[in-house]
Amino acid sequence: MTSTKVNVDLVRERAKCTFDLKELIHFVDGGEEITSERKAFEETVLAIKELKDDIPEDYLSHKERYEIAVRKACILRELRLRHDQNKPLLPERPTYVYNILPATIKDISPFYLHETMFLATIWGLMNDEQKAEWLSKALDMKVIGTYAQTELGHGTFLRGLETTATYDPETEEFILNTPTLTAYKWWPGGLGHTVNHCIILAQLYTQGKCHGIQPFIVQIRDLETHIPLPGVHVGEIGPKMGFQTANNGFLGFKNFRIPRKNMLMKNSEVKKDGTYVSSKSDRLTYGTMVVVRVNIVNDAAMQLSAAAIIAVRYSAVRHQSQLKPNEPEPQILDYVTQQRKLFINIATGHAIRIVGRWLWKTMLGVIQKILEGNLDQLPELHALSCCLKAVCTQDCTAGIEQCRLACGGHGYMNSSNLPLLYSHTTAAMTYEGENTVLLLQTARYLLKTWTQILEGDTKLNPTVLYLLNFAKPTDYRWENTNQGIIKGFQAVAAGKIKTAYDTASKHVSAGKSQEEAWNLASIQLVEASEAHCRVIICEVFSNEIQCASNTLSPNLSKVLQQLVELYLVHWALEKKGDILLYSTISKDDIPALRDRYEELLALIRPNAVGLVDGFDFRDEVLNSTLGAYDGRVYERLMEEALKSPLNAEPVNSSFHKYIKPFMEKAKL
Numbered sequence: 001m002t003s004t005k006v007n008v009d010l011v012r013e014r015a016k017c018t019f020d021l022k023e024l025i026h027f028v029d030g031g032e033e034i035t036s037e038r039k040a041f042e043e044t045v046l047a048i049k050e051l052k053d054d055i056p057e058d059y060l061s062h063k064e065r066y067e068i069a070v071r072k073a074c075i076l077r078e079l080r081l082r083h084d085q086n087k088p089l090l091p092e093r094p095t096y097v098y099n100i101l102p103a104t105i106k107d108i109s110p111f112y113l114h115e116t117m118f119l120a121t122i123w124g125l126m127n128d129e130q131k132a133e134w135l136s137k138a139l140d141m142k143v144i145g146t147y148a149q150t151e152l153g154h155g156t157f158l159r160g161l162e163t164t165a166t167y168d169p170e171t172e173e174f175i176l177n178t179p180t181l182t183a184y185k186w187w188p189g190g191l192g193h194t195v196n197h198c199i200i201l202a203q204l205y206t207q208g209k210c211h212g213i214q215p216f217i218v219q220i221r222d223l224e225t226h227i228p229l230p231g232v233h234v235g236e237i238g239p240k241m242g243f244q245t246a247n248n249g250f251l252g253f254k255n256f257r258i259p260r261k262n263m264l265m266k267n268s269e270v271k272k273d274g275t276y277v278s279s280k281s282d283r284l285t286y287g288t289m290v291v292v293r294v295n296i297v298n299d300a301a302m303q304l305s306a307a308a309i310i311a312v313r314y315s316a317v318r319h320q321s322q323l324k325p326n327e328p329e330p331q332i333l334d335y336v337t338q339q340r341k342l343f344i345n346i347a348t349g350h351a352i353r354i355v356g357r358w359l360w361k362t363m364l365g366v367i368q369k370i371l372e373g374n375l376d377q378l379p380e381l382h383a384l385s386c387c388l389k390a391v392c393t394q395d396c397t398a399g400i401e402q403c404r405l406a407c408g409g410h411g412y413m414n415s416s417n418l419p420l421l422y423s424h425t426t427a428a429m430t431y432e433g434e435n436t437v438l439l440l441q442t443a444r445y446l447l448k449t450w451t452q453i454l455e456g457d458t459k460l461n462p463t464v465l466y467l468l469n470f471a472k473p474t475d476y477r478w479e480n481t482n483q484g485i486i487k488g489f490q491a492v493a494a495g496k497i498k499t500a501y502d503t504a505s506k507h508v509s510a511g512k513s514q515e516e517a518w519n520l521a522s523i524q525l526v527e528a529s530e531a532h533c534r535v536i537i538c539e540v541f542s543n544e545i546q547c548a549s550n551t552l553s554p555n556l557s558k559v560l561q562q563l564v565e566l567y568l569v570h571w572a573l574e575k576k577g578d579i580l581l582y583s584t585i586s587k588d589d590i591p592a593l594r595d596r597y598e599e600l601l602a603l604i605r606p607n608a609v610g611l612v613d614g615f616d617f618r619d620e621v622l623n624s625t626l627g628a629y630d631g632r633v634y635e636r637l638m639e640e641a642l643k644s645p646l647n648a649e650p651v652n653s654s655f656h657k658y659i660k661p662f663m664e665k666a667k668l
């Protein structure tokens with residue numbers, strides 16, 4: 001970061017910043033100590049020369065990319081083992097160690113599923129005896145695993161999974177089978193050629209009865225030779241939109257036997273004689289997914305923040321067109337339409353990170369209660385994690401695309417890193433529960449809550465308590481303030497929940513079954529769920545910044561408050577139709593909102609570069625020609641272009657082979 005080499009526009013922008021950058025960085029990390037720890041970890045990782053590349057991945061084959069990713073994943077895993085020694089598996093806050101992946105593996109680690117879902121399932125769904133056998137082996141990579149749930153025919157509808165595990169009391173074994181093509185496991189990360197074990201979700205059959213899906217730990221490859229075991233058909237599913245190095249795989253079984261003790265028995269059990277003992281709640285089998293959904297909210301925030309840094313720095317460096325005749329071309333960051341595209345994504349990066357940490361903390365509290373045998377808060381956590389995973393990945397994906405568009409043609413270059421970031425967040429809209437399906441899960445909870453309210457029950461869970469205020473006519477008045485806007489969103493959510501409830505009830509009254517009525521009302525249900533989620537994001541973001549302001553300096557606090565207000569006003573304008581329909585706002589209030597929005601853009605403009613610097617992503621992590629700290633955009637674009645293998649020779653052989661003969665033929 002030598003200032004002499006930094007682009008002059010960026011130097012000027014940084015000089016304008018009104019707050020202390022270090023203070024913002026510590027705030028983003030969650031404290032000065034965490035910043036130092038993170039930076040030390042980054043230094044250690046980035047000093048390893050075996051993690052650096054000469055050739056950009058884009059020019060490598062699928063196989064080469066995978067092999068390099070595995071080599072790097074081994075180095076990173078070893079580092080992580082040292083770094084995380086004595087740290088709990090579920091730390092107090094989401095870990096920053098994955099943020100280094102874009103600087104090293106670039107795409108997804110083939111060990112990602114091992115480090116997340118495999119370990120989390122062992123931790124969460126094995127009984128103590130099983131944990132003693134498996135957890136340290138998995139942590140030390142003596143066994144490497146993945147989470148194999150999805151099948152070719154079913155990802156969403158878990159009750160429809162077809163893989164079977166049939167208990168044989170004679171040998172005290174389960175026999176695994178893949179009865180149809182659609183029963184093949186399909187998608188699990190690392191499954192193709194990396195892992196030797198899997199958590200398999202299969203329909204449990206014992207004593208002639210099916211007991212629904214249960215998790216099993218299954219060895220699929222020999223630990224010495226890595227050859228698939230007899231009865232196992234495993235491979236990789238091929239190239240995708242992104243995730244090229246994730247090694248997603250397929251897997252089928254033919255009469256494959258595993259010992260009884262390989263069923264994960266923390267919740268349900270199969271006794272030696274085949275007797276099935278059911279769990280307190282069959283939903284506990286889905287526990288790993290809840291943890292991972294919560295984590296995805298945090299990943300999405302990081303990815304959007306990266307995109308915002310790239311697009312804002314580029315917009316400070318890029319000059320185009322004319323604002324005033326006979327004046328130099330302005331920075332594109334000075335166009336108000338550009339500010340509209342970018343500043344909301346800075347605000348959203350903060351909002352989602354903050355909500356993600358709040359959700360993480362909430363989840364740890366619920367897990368603690370579950371460990372004590374109290375499942376009361378699980379439905380609320382499930383409803384929250386579903387809608388937040390869906391809305392946050394949706395907003396971040398849209399935000400990254402907006403950042404890409406804000407970079408014009410250069411945003412379309414892979415070297416900008418925006419396409420890769422997009423490919424990751426858009427995948428997150430599908431994996432770990434397809435977003436529409438998850439929104440419908442939350443809607444199910446909201447409709448139950450609404451029924452409770454109609455029945456006069458006022459004992460609601462904290463995140464839906466606001467609905468009570470809107471169940472009867474109220475005297476609330478719209479106000480163009482943060483709290484007023486949040487109340488407006490609450491009115492929208494309550495109004496949409498009521499409308500969806502009434503629609504479903506109307507269909508039932510007309511003779512439809514509950515299920516048909518649900519499907520007929522499902523567009524409204526999804527919208528109600530999104531509106532409820534917006535209330536949660538707005539409330540948590542606003543409250544947490546308000547609380548933090550007590551300890552932050554006035555300058556930083558002021559800028560963060562501006563971001564909160566921008567977020568609220570942006571969404572009020574985006575959803576003005578809904579607000580006009582469901583709250584007490586009048587159309588005469590809208591121009592004031594619009595004026596305030598434009599004022600906020602102008603207020604944030606001088607701090608735009610400072611704000612994205614505050615996310616504190618190293619150049620290696622951003623991995624972008626457009627977003628580097630020094631703003632040498634054009635030099636980097638040219639340097640990267642020159643790495644194309646096509647530029648290694650002045651004339652490509654295809655000219656002599658095809659073009660020249662073709663031209664000659666055309667002459668005749």
Ligand SMILES: CCCCCCCCCCCCCCCCCC(=O)SCCNC(=O)CCNC(=O)[C@H](O)C(C)(C)COP(=O)(O)OP(=O)(O)OC[C@H]1O[C@@H](n2cnc3c(N)ncnc32)[C@H](O)[C@@H]1OP(=O)(O)O
Pocket residue numbers: 098099101102108112147149150155156157158159189283286287289290299302303306378379382424431432433434437441444445621
């Ligand atoms: C620069 C930045 C750098 C950042 C670096 C970042 C690096 C990023 C790396 C990314 C790597 C990504 C790895 C990818 C991992 C993907 C792994 C997967 O997809 S794995 C595969 C993931 N696959 C999926 O996610 C599958 C999605 N499907 C499902 O989860 C379920 O089948 C279902 C929920 C849709 C329905 O299930 P069904 O059995 O039909 O249930 P019903 O509907 O009939 O509801 C019955 C009752 O149960 C209740 N309940 C339900 N669930 C839960 C729960 N979890 N808990 C509690 N309760 C739950 C429900 O509320 C209801 O309650 P009530 O009303 O009766 O009281």
Ligand SMILES: Cc1cc2nc3c(=O)[nH]c(=O)nc-3n(C[C@H](O)[C@H](O)[C@H](O)COP(=O)(O)OP(=O)(O)OC[C@H]3O[C@@H](n4cnc5c(N)ncnc54)[C@H](O)[C@@H]3O)c2cc1C
Pocket residue numbers: 113146147148149150153154155156157186187188189243248427430431432433434436437440
């Ligand atoms: C990059 C990536 C990594 C993955 N990694 C893993 C992994 O490691 N392990 C693993 O087990 N799986 C993994 N998956 C699979 C993933 O979890 C599933 O793809 C996901 O759960 C969606 O299921 P599906 O593909 O069956 O979609 P579908 O359910 O077939 O969805 C298709 C459409 O149908 C709609 N739909 C389906 N059901 C309903 C309904 N009830 N109501 C309304 N609409 C509905 C959906 O909204 C969607 O529009 C991964 C997927 C991806 C893309």
